[in-house]
């Protein structure tokens with residue numbers, strides 16, 4: 552790979568994105584960009600009433616990620632410095648296609664493309680797949696109050712949406728390199744050898 556890599560860790564809610572991105576950042580000495588969660592004023596309301604709050608929430612995520620992506624370009628990529636983030640900007644569309652309807656979805660799509668089409672995109676995606684039980688267990692473990700009443704059907708739908716979304720990204724040109732991790736079987740937190748294998752796979756992708 553000639554230019555500095557832009558690595559994104561992706562996967563549905565609770566898959567372990569932030570955990571793995573932080574571990575890789577430390578191990579590979581690559582700065583990390585993390586998404587803003589706790590400061591989000593709409594998440595709590597969203598989980599109580601998705602239809603009522605989805606547009607505000609999706610726009611908040613989109614604007615924040617747009618700003619982070621702009622900064623990532625200026626601070627790292629244009630200076631040929633590698634960077635790792637715990638999300639891919641396409642995540643916005645994966646969620647919004649599920650949570651928005653009708654005219655709001657149409658408007659959101661237009662704004663999404665207007666803001667992001669010419670922005671830098673990750674060239675390496677680490678995709679953590681995990682089934683519903685694993686994700687629910689991790690969400691419980693993380694214990695964010697607003698996520699505890701999440702409808703399992705919503706999460707289950709997102710698992711499928713993510714598979715389709717990552718497949719879509721794989722078909723883009725130029726296509727990102729994708730490392731898929733089985734989050735049910737591979738425990739990069741407790742199992743050092745499994746983490747080292749991921750590090751080795753990522754180093755190979757970076758070469």
Ligand SMILES: Nc1ncnc2c1ncn2[C@@H]1O[C@H](COP(=O)(O)OP(=O)(O)O)[C@@H](O)[C@H]1O
Nearest residue numbers: 564565566567568569570689692693738739740
């Ligand atoms: N491989 C793993 N094994 C055990 N616990 C994990 C693993 N990955 C993440 N966790 C835990 O699961 C929770 C969710 O992880 P997190 O990285 O916040 O997920 P995400 O960023 O994908 O939503 C956290 O409490 C984290 O410590």
Ligand SMILES: Nc1nc2c(ncn2[C@H]2C[C@H](O)[C@@H](COP(=O)(O)O)O2)c(=O)[nH]1
Nearest residue numbers: 563564565588609612642643646650698
């Ligand atoms: N509706 C949306 N929800 C989102 C989006 N990005 C994140 N989230 C939610 C999911 C979790 O409750 C929380 C943190 O996300 P993690 O995937 O890091 O666990 O925020 C989004 O774009 N739309």
